Amino acid sequence: MPSAASNKALFIINPYAGVPPVKFIISRELARRRDELASCKSLSIDDSGILIRQNFDKYNVFVAVGGDGTVHTVATRLIGTDKVLGVLPIGSGNGFAREFRFRKKIRALLKDINEMNTIRTDVIEINEHLCLNVGGVGLDSFVAHSFDRLNTRGFWSYAGVTILNFIKLKPFHAVIRINEEVIEGDFFVISIANNRQFGSNAYIAPEAVPNDGIMDIVLIKPFPKYLFPAFVFRLFTKKLKESKYVHFIKTEKEVTITTPEARFHIDGEPVLMRGEVKVRIRPRILRVLKTAKNKHFWSFGS
Numbered sequence: 001m002p003s004a005a006s007n008k009a010l011f012i013i014n015p016y017a018g019v020p021p022v023k024f025i026i027s028r029e030l031a032r033r034r035d036e037l038a039s040c041k042s043l044s045i046d047d048s049g050i051l052i053r054q055n056f057d058k059y060n061v062f063v064a065v066g067g068d069g070t071v072h073t074v075a076t077r078l079i080g081t082d083k084v085l086g087v088l089p090i091g092s093g094n095g096f097a098r099e100f101r102f103r104k105k106i107r108a109l110l111k112d113i114n115e116m117n118t119i120r121t122d123v124i125e126i127n128e129h130l131c132l133n134v135g136g137v138g139l140d141s142f143v144a145h146s147f148d149r150l151n152t153r154g155f156w157s158y159a160g161v162t163i164l165n166f167i168k169l170k171p172f173h174a175v176i177r178i179n180e181e182v183i184e185g186d187f188f189v190i191s192i193a194n195n196r197q198f199g200s201n202a203y204i205a206p207e208a209v210p211n212d213g214i215m216d217i218v219l220i221k222p223f224p225k226y227l228f229p230a231f232v233f234r235l236f237t238k239k240l241k242e243s244k245y246v247h248f249i250k251t252e253k254e255v256t257i258t259t260p261e262a263r264f265h266i267d268g269e270p271v272l273m274r275g276e277v278k279v280r281i282r283p284r285i286l287r288v289l290k291t292a293k294n295k296h297f298w299s300f301g302s
Contacts, residue, residue, distance in 0.1 A: 009061035009086060009113050011039035012048055012074055017066030018090035022104060026065070026090050029106050037106075039065075045073050052077040060084055061113055061289060067091015068133060068199060072267040075123075076130050079286050084118050086289040092158055093199020093268065096133045099210065101293035112291050119294070120284035121210045124194050126266060127277055132286070134198055134205070135266045137259060137273075138189030138220065139169055144265035155200055171222040174259035178217075178251050189220035190257060192279050196238075199268065205248070206238040213283040217249040255279040 011030065018026070030039055038059070042048040052062055052074070063086035064074035075085050088109055089097035100119075102109070124131040134140075142165045143158070150157055171186035193205035193216040205216040223231065223245040231243065240246045257277040264273045 008059060008116070009038065009063050009110075010051075010055050010059040011037060011063045011065050011088065012051055012070075013039055013041045014064075014066030014070040014073075015041050015043070017070050022090050026088065026104065026106075030065070033106065042070075042073075048073045049077055056083070060116070061086050063088055063109070063113075065090060068093060068095050068097075068268045071096045072130075072132055072269065075132055075286060079123055079130060079282075082287065084116075084287045084289050086113065091199075092155060093202075095195065095197050095199030095268070098199065098201065099133070099195045099197060100288055101291045102289075103291070103293065108292065112289055115292075117290040118287045119211065119290050121286050121288050122194055122213060122215075122284055123282045123286055124192055124215055124279060125282055126192065126264070126279050127273055129266045129271060131192065131194065131266045133195045133267045134191055134193045135264065136189065136191035136218075137174075137257070137261055137264045137277075138172065138187060138191070139165060140189060140191065140198060140204075141263050141265040141270065142169070144268055145263050145270040148270045158200075166225070166228055169225075172259055172261040174257055174261070176217070176219070177256040177258075178249065179253050183219070186222055187219055188222050189218065190259075191218040191220075192216075192255070193218060194281075202235050203238045204235065204240070206240065207248070207250075211284050213281060214250050214252050215255075215279070215281045217251065217255060219247040219249070221245045221247070252281055 040051055061084045062074055064071040065088040068091055071087055078085050087097045087102040089102055126135050143162050146161045173186050176183040191204050193208045195210050196205050196208045197203045205218055208216040234240045262272045262274045264271050
């Protein structure tokens with residue numbers, strides 16, 4: 001018999017996402033429940049848009065089955081509507097899912113769908129791109145561009161690409177304007193964060209709150225490369241503020257970034273941006289399913 005949740009939710013599966021063990025387990029579970037769950041495979045960004053548009057009036061919740069890229073693709077079709085984003089995380093980093101406490105358990109997700117509590121979250125706009133989690137330019141974006149060319153996925157593949165990019169990393173010049181304030185210099189990283197982490201519990205903006213109408217700008221200045229292990233330790237222990245090379249800015253104002261470096265990333269996906277890059281916050285325009293585990297965050301509700 002179909003569950004109550006199956007009448008509310010459509011699972012949109014990215015068959016290319018996921019590390020093999022997790023991907024296999026989730027795929028088998030979804031196949032076992034094919035008579036009680038509405039699901040479909042999406043082979044591209046355009047496919048996801050078509051599937052959501054065709055089924056928009058049939059379902060209240062659209063569940064992204066994949067990593068942060070899949071979540072981003074599904075979410076951008078729901079922004080500004082009354083439809084709800086759910087996540088079944090099978091990606092490498094799963095930054096958004098970790099922050100909102102989505103788990104790799106279909107039964108728990110179905111219970112959350114039945115209870116249908118939601119949170120409204122902000123979205124960052126970077127030029128014409130919408131960003132749910134973290135975007136920016138620098139080491140993380142260079143890694144995103146390199147990782148995109150790999151045939152393998154998973155934490156260790158990502159770690160290897162990060163180390164190789166750091167070895168050849170050179171500072172880039174940028175001018176950042178926030179209202180009347182101008183910050184100019186050389187940087188290793190400029191991150192624009194709506195949530196705390198890139199993924200895999202790497203916390204680039206430990207004090208970020210996703211529905212406070214404020215974005216966190218993180219500026220990492222060039223530092224001696226022998227300090228890289230200490231930097232990684234602070235990244236994973238939420239202690240970046242202890243580094244004199246890291247500067248945090250909270251703002252609700254529009255930010256302009258001008259840099260000759262064009263290799264940006266949006267939610268871990270590589271993009272090219274040239275010329276002035278304008279960044280602004282769009283408060284609470286996306287409804288996200290509240291999970292049973294998501295009890296310690298945010299008092300703003302739905």
